[in-house]
Amino acid sequence: MVNTHLRQNQKTIAWEILDWIFPPSCCGCGIKGAVICPSCRKSLTLLEEPICRICGKPFDPLDGCKTCRSQEMRFTSARAAFLYQGIVREAIHQLKYSGNLEISQVFANYLLSVYLKQNWEPDFVIAVPLSKEKMNERGFNQSEWIAKPLAKAIRKPYLKGALRKKQDTDSQVGLGRTERIENLRGAFQAEPILVRGKNILVIDDVMTTGSTFNECAGTLKASGAKDVFCLSVATTDSLKD
Numbered sequence: 001m002v003n004t005h006l007r008q009n010q011k012t013i014a015w016e017i018l019d020w021i022f023p024p025s026c027c028g029c030g031i032k033g034a035v036i037c038p039s040c041r042k043s044l045t046l047l048e049e050p051i052c053r054i055c056g057k058p059f060d061p062l063d064g065c066k067t068c069r070s071q072e073m074r075f076t077s078a079r080a081a082f083l084y085q086g087i088v089r090e091a092i093h094q095l096k097y098s099g100n101l102e103i104s105q106v107f108a109n110y111l112l113s114v115y116l117k118q119n120w121e122p123d124f125v126i127a128v129p130l131s132k133e134k135m136n137e138r139g140f141n142q143s144e145w146i147a148k149p150l151a152k153a154i155r156k157p158y159l160k161g162a163l164r165k166k167q168d169t170d171s172q173v174g175l176g177r178t179e180r181i182e183n184l185r186g187a188f189q190a191e192p193i194l195v196r197g198k199n200i201l202v203i204d205d206v207m208t209t210g211s212t213f214n215e216c217a218g219t220l221k222a223s224g225a226k227d228v229f230c231l232s233v234a235t236t237d238s239l240k241d
Contacts, residue, residue, distance in 0.1 A: 024100050027090035035091055035103040044088065046081055046113060047235070055210050056080050057235050067210055075202070075217035076227040079118060080235035081110040084206050088234050092205050096142045104145035107233045111146065111203070112153050120229045122201035124159045125151035128212055129188070131165040146233065147203035156201070162194040163202075163216060184211055188219040196224030207232040 023032050028040030036044075051058055052065035056079040059065040082088040094100040095107075127143035135141060144160070151158040166189040202216050207230070217228040 024094070024102070027094060028087040035094055035100050036087060036106055040087055041106075044082065044110075046110070047079075047083065051079075053077065055235075056207075058083070058237055071210065071214060073210060073217075074214050074221060074228070075230045077118070077120075078207060078210065078213055078230035078232070079114050080207055080232045081107070081114050082234045084208075084234035084236050092142075092233060095145075096138075096205065099140070101140070101145055104142065105149050107146045107205075108149040108153065111150050111231055111233065115150070115154060115201075115231060118229070120201065120227075121199055122156055122227075122229055123198040124157045124162070125154070125201045125203065126159055126162050128202060128204040128216055129160075129163055129165045131167060131187075134165075143204050146205065150203065150231075159194055161191055162200070163188055163190050163220060165189075184215040188216055190220050190223035190225070192223040195220050198225055199227040199229070200225050201229045201231060204230070204232045205234070207235040 024035045025032055026034055026037040026040055028043070029037060031037050031039075047056070047058065050061050052068060054073050054077055055065060055067050056077065057065065057067050059067075084092070091103050091106075095103040125147050127141055127147040130138070130141045148158050165187055167187050200220055202213060202220075204212060207213060213230040213232075217225075217230070220228050
């Protein structure tokens with residue numbers, strides 16, 4: 001365990017040094033110095049109504065939310081800052097796959113804006129966990145890097161050990177709605193002594209079908225959690241899914 005944490009810390013430090021030597025380029029315009037430059041940040045707009053009151057996805061009020069019709073949502077409510085497209089999508093990819101960790105603070109700031117509009121009262125914050133195999137491969141959990149500064153900003157503890165991913169699963173990318181649900185079934189394990197009777201805020205980078213948040217929420221509630229709130233940087237558009 002100590003060696004695993006040491007390797008992860010070494011990878012993180014290496015990426016931070018590379019960012020200092022070779023400043024990242026803006027995902028939108030390519031200018032050096034920031035993953036999202038001030039000019040491109042001005043083009044970003046937070047999701048607005050109409051959105052589903054449960055899953056937070058844009059929807060047609062006359063037709064209802066097809067995401068929530070497709071599965072029973074076990075979380076109390078979910079919200080996202082942006083649609084998963086354009087600059088936001090590229091920035092998430094740079095964080096997740098290229099290790100541009102400074103973008104996590106930018107995302108945390110946007111999530112704070114969304115959080116402050118909700119009437120949520122979590123006892124603590126967690127990130128959707130990675131499996132041990134994926135953590136060793138990537139060296140960091142991008143959702144954790146977003147969750148920690150957010151937890152600090154809202155003055156709530158971050159509890160890493162409350163939920164873990166006990167088995168490695170196939171990537172969700174490219175899977176259909178039913179396949180995503182089956183792929184994650186039973187993949188997580190909660191720590192009852194930490195979650196029993198608690199309201200929990202779960203952070204992830206992208207919400208697609210809601211399957212990951214739903215499985216996390218179901219696992220947490222099975223171990224005694226009360227309300228589970230979910231917050232992601234981006235969500236796909238249910239009108240186009």
